[in-house]
Amino acid sequence: MNSNPVIQMLGRPLRLGVIGGAPGSFIGGIHRMAARMDGRYDLVCGVLSSDPEKAVRVGQEMGFAPDRLYDRVEQMLDTEAAREDGLDAVAVMTPHNGHFPYSMAALERGFHVICDKPMTNTLEDARALHARVIETGKVFCLTHNYTGYPLIRQARAMVQQGMLGDIRMVQVEYVQGGRADESKDDFTGPRSWKYDSRVSGPSLVMGDIGTHAHNMLRFVTGLEVASLSARLGKVVQSRPVDDWAGALLEMSNGAPGSFWITQAAAGVENSLGFRISGSRGTLEWNQEIPQRLLFLPLNSAPRILTPNGPEILPLAARVSRIVKGHPEGFPEAFANLYSDAAEAMAAHISGKEADPLALHFPTSADGLKGVEFVQAAVESSQKGGEWTAL
Numbered sequence: 001m002n003s004n005p006v007i008q009m010l011g012r013p014l015r016l017g018v019i020g021g022a023p024g025s026f027i028g029g030i031h032r033m034a035a036r037m038d039g040r041y042d043l044v045c046g047v048l049s050s051d052p053e054k055a056v057r058v059g060q061e062m063g064f065a066p067d068r069l070y071d072r073v074e075q076m077l078d079t080e081a082a083r084e085d086g087l088d089a090v091a092v093m094t095p096h097n098g099h100f101p102y103s104m105a106a107l108e109r110g111f112h113v114i115c116d117k118p119m120t121n122t123l124e125d126a127r128a129l130h131a132r133v134i135e136t137g138k139v140f141c142l143t144h145n146y147t148g149y150p151l152i153r154q155a156r157a158m159v160q161q162g163m164l165g166d167i168r169m170v171q172v173e174y175v176q177g178g179r180a181d182e183s184k185d186d187f188t189g190p191r192s193w194k195y196d197s198r199v200s201g202p203s204l205v206m207g208d209i210g211t212h213a214h215n216m217l218r219f220v221t222g223l224e225v226a227s228l229s230a231r232l233g234k235v236v237q238s239r240p241v242d243d244w245a246g247a248l249l250e251m252s253n254g255a256p257g258s259f260w261i262t263q264a265a266a267g268v269e270n271s272l273g274f275r276i277s278g279s280r281g282t283l284e285w286n287q288e289i290p291q292r293l294l295f296l297p298l299n300s301a302p303r304i305l306t307p308n309g310p311e312i313l314p315l316a317a318r319v320s321r322i323v324k325g326h327p328e329g330f331p332e333a334f335a336n337l338y339s340d341a342a343e344a345m346a347a348h349i350s351g352k353e354a355d356p357l358a359l360h361f362p363t364s365a366d367g368l369k370g371v372e373f374v375q376a377a378v379e380s381s382q383k384g385g386e387w388t389a390l
Contacts, residue, residue, distance in 0.1 A: 005343050005358075006040040009350040013039060014342055017080060017087045017111075018046035019073055019102050020094030022058055024190065027116060031093050031143070034334035040342035044087070045080065047073045073102055081109040088112060089139075089345055096207055097199045100125040103140070107132050112139040112345045114338065118211045118374065119367025121201035126371035133364040139348055141341035142362040142370075144215040146272060148336035149328055150307040151293040153360065154316035155220045155276070155283050158295070161313075164278030165298075167221050170249070170257035171275040174213040179243050180266035182236045195241055202378050203232050204241035210261050210377070211370040212272060215362060217257070218369065220283075221276060224252040227389045228259070230377040235264045247377060250387075290328040318357045337361045 006014060016035055021028020028048065035041045045068040049055045052071035059069045070076035080086040089112040092102045100120040103113050113133075119142055120126040133140045146152060158164060179185070186192055193199040194208075201207040218224060230247035243264040249257035273286035281297035293305040305311055308324040319336040322328060340358040347354035372390050380388040 004039055005355065006346040009346040009352050013042045014088040014345055015044045015085070016041040016089050016091060017044065017076060018048060018091045018093065019076075020048060020092060020098060022048040022054065023061070025093070028093050030145075030331055030334050031091055031114075031116070031338075033331050034145075034338040035091065037331070037335035038339045038342075040339055040346075041089075044068055045070060045076060047071070047076050074105065077105055077109050077111070081111075088349065089114060089341075092116060095193045095199050096121050096201050100129055104129055104132060107136050107138055107140075110136075110138075112341075112348070114141045114143060114341055115367070116143050117215075117367070118201065118207045118370055119364065120371055121207070123371050123375045126368045130364040130368045137348070139341055139344045140364040140367075141337055141344075142364065142367045143334065143337055144212055144219070144362045144366065145330070145334040145337055146212060146216055146287060147219045147360070147362060148319060148333035148340075149287075149290045150312070150316040150320040151285060151290060151305065151328075152216070152220065153319055154293055154305060154307075154313055155285060156222075156360070157313040157315040158283065159221055159276070159278075163280065163295075163297075164276065164283065165280030167223060167251070167253060167255050167276060167278045169255055169275075169277040170217060170221060170223075170251060171259075172213045172217045172257070173260040173271070173273055174209040175261070175265045175268045175271040176209060176263045177265045177268040179236065179239075179263040180268075182238050185236075185239055195239065197241060200241065201374070203245065203374060205243050205245055205261055205263055206232065206374045206377055209263065209272075210245055210259075210374060213259060213261055214370055214373045215366055216272065216274060217259075218366070219362070220274065221251070223255070224369070225257075225373060225376075225390055226250050226252045226254075227387050228373075228376055228380055229385045229387045230259075230380040231385050232377060232381040235262070245377060245381075247380070290333075291322070315357055315360065318355075 048058045090106040091114040227250045228247045232245040244262035247259040284294040295303045307320040340361045343358040
């Protein structure tokens with residue numbers, strides 16, 4: 001991450017505008033930090049709030065130029081599209097129901113897009129957005145940021161190189177405890193939209209973290225979920241949205257799998273993890289100790305792989321930011337996606353070639369697969385766990 005291919009290709013950073021993520025928003029701050037970390041973007045404008053007065057005030061506080069203070073998203077997109085020094089890209093970090101219309105509007109005006117997950121709330125919208133990405137040829141990066149960790153790239157490369165052999169069994173889980181205490185449910189404050197399915201989508205837990213677990217499984221194994229038997233529900237009965245889900249999976253190569261997610265496991269922090277077993281060995285990883293990947297080869301001693309260890313592969317070495325022995329960080333994983341997407345955008349704008357190692361970030365195709373997975377899980381659960389094909 002020391003060189004800056006964007007500057008080399010364009011002679012300047014990419015001009016970025018943001019939609020959503022006003023100060024006080026956790027994910028908005030992470031997006032902005034990630035965009036700035038490697039000097040590949042200039043954050044030049046944004047509409048960070050749906051309240052026009054607040055949007056302008058926040059823009060002033062963030063130091064946007066007076067002629068780049070906007071109170072509405074459409075105003076920003078139209079004005080920037082007409083400027084000679086207009087935006088190159090737009091980052092969308094609104095509540096879930098804003099992802100589709102704002103991403104579509106940005107693509108229609110010629111901008112590249114970085115979008116938070118889930119890509120959309122409905123399968124119809126996901127298909128339409130993916131089709132528009134294909135039609136425009138623009139870069140679309142979906143911020144499943146956990147794919148930015150070096151050892152997740154290492155696991156992907158090991159599977160691609162056949163080091164696990166044929167994938168035989170898979171297990172993925174994402175367990176959080178943030179909604180274990182129902183007395184902290186926020187039905188009227190800034191995050192009350194989470195409890196409104198018109199905004200958060202057909203299943204809150206699936207949209208919030210289920211899409212991450214599903215994407216992680218696909219990213220590492222290279223396999224798709226062919227069918228599933230799912231149950232979705234709530235362990236805290238007083239809330240109107242799902243807070244847990246479980247499923248049996250059949251992968252595209254016939255391998256069986258299991259999937260478990262919840263936001264209501266008391267005391268648990270942010271435990272995303274997987275176990276992937278092949279004919280030649282097993283890989284295990286957990287996001288709470290992301291700098292360690294456990295490799296259990298058949299008929300050989302277990303090995304703990306680290307981002308700067310001797311067995312690191314190029315795909316992982318590219319995104320390693322730390323000195324040996326130090327822990328990886330959540331913001332840095334986010335920044336890896338932003339930096340990879342920036343290189344792809346700069347190559348598109350300049351007509352040059354991006355480093356192939358920069359092209360492993362999640363795209364609209366992954367977003368579509370995620371929404372398909374959510375839809376199938378909802379349908380399966382509504383039918384009592386009936387096996388449902390994707």
